[in-house]
Amino acid sequence: MSDLAIEAVHKSYDDVKAVNGVSLSIPEGEFAVLVGPSGCGKSTLLRMIAGLEAIDEGTIAIGGVTVNTLRPRDRNVAMVFQNYALYPYLTVFENIAFPLRARKVAEREIGARVQEAAELLGLGDLTGRYPRQLSGGQRQRVAIGRAIVRDAGLFLFDEPLSNLDAQLRDEMRIELKRLHQRLGKTFVYVTHDQIEAMTLADRIVLLRGGVIEQEGAPLDLFERPRTRFVAGFLGSPSMNFVPAQVTVDGGSVAVTVGDAVLAFPPERAAAMAPKLKTGDGVILGVRPEHISREPGQAALTVTVDLVQPTGTRVYIQFRLADTEVTAELPAHTVERPGATITVSVDMGRTVLIDPNTGLVL
């Protein structure tokens, strides 16, 4: 059993609270991603799980055993570091064999297990090479090989793909996900990249300022963000936030954005009406992909400022209520800036945010 239970954990460096009362429970076999902007405490939390940082307060338990005072090597965890942390004076074979030798595994077994790990990661022919003779992607594979060769219960990844170029990162992401499915072990993965978080995770733990802002399944966070920060952090391009005024009329709810009045569909309005009153100032959160050129109820006429084609899609920018807004449309929808077009907003998928608390209403 290698589930992970974190209970009210605190960590300070001098006056700075790096981790401020985080509680988290990750069941065995889950792929959990700790994500957040730099300085949010995600790496510190990972290092506390590994035993590389002392815990000021709270407890961390792996497989039901409290590990607060256990040394890293006694926690049955394996870790992959951002800079690979390969031993430059050892060959690929010896690098992967290192954890086995450290644990005094029999020599016969070492050969077989290293070969197996190397084959699994496509390093079969490279075991005689030194790290300096490998590409970045190959080095990261060796680092992963060193982690999986030992039968650890919990795998920790500290931004393992951030040193790779974009294409390699996509490939390695797929490999990591496949590896997780194959091993069925608990993975805890730290990244600042929300795309990695969305694509890899069974559960995203979004941290900010040393506390958990929100945790849950990726689509859950994406579709039902609890705060403006979560809504803005997940998704690329990020969500647009536009100041708006609420109008409640019986069971119907609309917001005024600049000159336009955008009405919520009836089922959404019914749920929202009791929480709002006419004249409330709110922030309307709209994802770029929820703005389309299909005719709809909530239509806006806008002048395009900027056009950014990506090939399959095109991002256009326009101003709405003195705010820059991005919309993601199918390619070729808009060819050049300056055009005046009508777009509609899928109001059923927007969020309303209280400007004072930052909470989603």
Added chain:
Amino acid sequence: MSANPLLPSRTSTTGRMILAMVVTIAFLFPVYWLFIMAFKTPEEVFASPPVWIPATLSFENFAVLFRDGDVRAIMNSAIAAGASTVLAMFFGTIAAYSLARFKTGGDHLDIWIISHRMIPPIAIVFPLFLAFATLGLNDTYIGLIGLYTAFNLPYVIWMMRGYVEDVPLELEESALVDGLNRWETLLKVVFPMLRSGLFATAIFTFIFAWNEFIFALILSRTNVVTFPVQVSHYFGPQQILWAKIGAMSVLGTLPVFLVVAMAQKFLVRGMSMGAVKG
């Protein structure tokens, strides 16, 4: 065909070669003179005009050193320098690791340690002589080795601290997670990573102890006379034994030369070791 402006012209290359040869000869001549003196007969040493190239190479000067037991000074130097280098390197590297990784002693301990190196030996050698006399350490290997170790430690700590800080912390952390304890990490990860730094520092430590004169002169009488002290004995009030000085200097220079020549191979290999990140 026009000349490639990036390459020096032929005339300037010839000029540089001549200049280089002149400089090389000027620098190597004293070394040559010292070595050749060791192989001259007494008449040739004092001949005027000087004998630039002796007719035959005489090994008599060396034979005398062996017959009289003067070569024991080389052995004494080897023991004092060798043992103190090993001790200073071991304890110094551990201390440097502690300073670099655990900030032992706060922010200023390292400055305090290196400040010891600034004391001129002559300022402490006579108090040391009295202390050694009380402890019965004068003219003993233990006394000399201990003193050289103590005197070299600040240098080793200072140098090795820099090298330790260059070892990526992630390598050690990875080893700790993989199953090693701190001591094993030090031995199997940190020391191999420090190899070039260890050699470079050890060479300087060894050379310092090998060449050290003041401490050895005051703190030795007959048992642990080192090579520089032995050479100084050849400057008598009545005569200067040039032939012995030459022969002894050759014997005293060769070991250091060999150590550096051998270690150079390791130094180059150490420096070509791959970086961690790429």
